[in-house]
Amino acid sequence: MSSNVKDCHHHGCKHKKLLRKILTFVLIASLLILITILIIWAILRPTKPTFILQDVTVYAFNASTPNLLTSNFQVTITSRNPNDQIGIYYDKLDFYATYHGQQVTLRTGIPPTFQGSNEVNVWSPFIYGTDVPIAPFNSILLNQEQSSGGVTLLIMADGRVRWKVGSFTSGRYHLYVRCPAFISFGSRSTGIIVSENVVKYQISTRCSVSA
Helix, strand or coil, X not given: CHHHHHHHHHHHHHHHHHHHHXXXXXXXXXXXXXXXXXXXXXXXXXXXXXXEEEEEEEEEEECCCCCEEEEEEEEEEEEEXXXXXXXXXXXXXXXXXXXXXXXXXXXXXXXXXXXXXXXXXEECCEEEEEEEECCHHHHHHHHHHHHHXXXXXXXXXXXXXXXXXXXXXXXXXXXXXXXXXEEECHHHCCCEEEECCEEEEEEEEECEEEC
């Protein structure tokens, strides 16, 4: 009986030692993988994508009603991934327009997409808003600028991205894009008439990007 107890105790110790070795191996392997990923990440140093606002087509822009704005734009924006060995997942990307810090259109999202290294994507979303409330001081300023011949808007993109390095994919990062767009009116308009009441403006402006 005593021999059996000792034998069970002996096998129990061997099992614990084996389990301890397996856990140690898993921890060391995980640590080495993590260190390798961090080294690769540090060497490659992901660069933020570049955005260019190519053009803005204006279908509607009506600020005649005090403190309200109705607008409808189609914007063409290109995005380039400048990284050689890093891909970008755009999990979410919403476009909208602002005027002096106030959002004046609804948000328009694009479908989630993956952008490979050095790839260029082109998006042409419609952004619009009907009778959007405008702060009184912005409404006055907007009418003054429009009467003077031009209004400067910011075409914004707000989203979440992930970086892909080999088989490793990072967590989500916030992406914030600002693209200035000057819209001219009346005799000073520099736009191209596409059809009745539809004018296209060539912008070709590089946007500021923060992540």
